[in-house]
Amino acid sequence: MQTISEVRLELPHDEMQIKFRPDESIVFASSSGHCNLDCSYCVASPVVKLQPSLSYEDLMFMAQRIGGKVFFIFSGRGDFFAGYRKSDRLLQRLLEHEHIAVALDVNGVVIHCFPELSDEQLKRVRHVNLTFHYQQLKSHKALQVWRDNALRMLHRHDNPDFFVNFILSPGEAPIWREALQWYQTEVHAHYPKALILINDVLAGFSAEQEALLQALTQDFAPILHSVRRGNFESVLKSFDHVSCAAGRTYFRVWNNGDIDACPNVSELRLIGNAKSRQFALRADDFACADVRHCDCYHIASAGRMTFYKRSASDPGPPHPSRTIAIHPAR
Ligand code: SF4
Ligand code: SF4
Secondary structure (H helix, E strand, C coil), rough: CEEEECCCCCCCCCCCCCCCCCCEEEEEEECCCCCCCCCCCCEEECCCCCCCCCHHHHHHHHHEEEEEEEEEEEEECCCHHHHHHHHHHHHHHHCCCCCCEEEEEEEECCCCCCCCHHHHHHHHHCCCCCCCCCHHHHHHCCHHHHHHHHHHHHHHHHHCCEEEEECCCCHHHHHHHHHHHHHHHHCCCCCCEEEEEECCCCCHHHHHHHHHHHHHHCCCHHHEEEEEECHHHHHHHCCCEEECCCCEEEEEECCCCCECCCCCCCCCCCEEEECCCCCCCCCCCCCEEECCCCCHHHHHHCCCEEEEEEECCCCCCCCCCCCCCCCCCC
């Protein structure tokens, strides 16, 4: 006989884990339709340019429809600040609301109203990923602008949930050393913020590049925080299915307004559009067998999933894209 039991998941340590709070809804917002850089390793290919972005009104429509506290994680295809004009004061206006908090994933070329945020507003900026795209900054002659912006952001809001990252892309290995030297002299000498080196998720390293990385981690140890090689898929896929809060307290919204309960499951896509002011939340948790995506990891780390595993006598896991009818634990 087949039995399904609830099991406990221990996620591996992740120094960059976003700290979610139990009483808030989570909205991953790919709000920007524009990026001012063209990184070779960008996961959005081609890089998004001059597309529509979400406005203050679009985001507030979502927040009001969801109700309660809302945590917007601004991360996605474009650069958050590049998606709007400084005069829009989008970030400042959102953070005027006590029930709204944000996480920012930015390239630092423009930071608009960030330096003018009040102390109260800054408390609601709960997580920052500032990425140092050296090759692109150099070719766009934006290194000094980035340096000034990075130092302004750090002086204003450095904390344990503020990360400065450098992507280790194999195609840019010839400039890794030059990039770290520049950061050491131009930023770290003025503000001692250590860098996190992040493996390009799209490409593996050659033996030569692994050796170079080893050498760099020794030579630049004082300015480095860690090397991140996140692969959470292997942890999550050991489960047969989960009960997930997608569509109830977790959502993803895109720059054209489309709202998904979860973008990875076809039947959970397009539950609304923020620009046309349509949005129907789900009433129940979703039983999902396709637990291997980046969002799954975040939702699991937020404690919004219950994990289930079949007994040893069971014939095997279901087809990966199949969902299973179970009554989720509440
Ligand atoms: S800054 Fe980010 S969004 Fe823009 S091109 Fe680079 S990786 Fe892509
Ligand atoms: S388990 Fe992962 S893929 Fe499935 S609905 Fe939840 S977030 Fe989406």
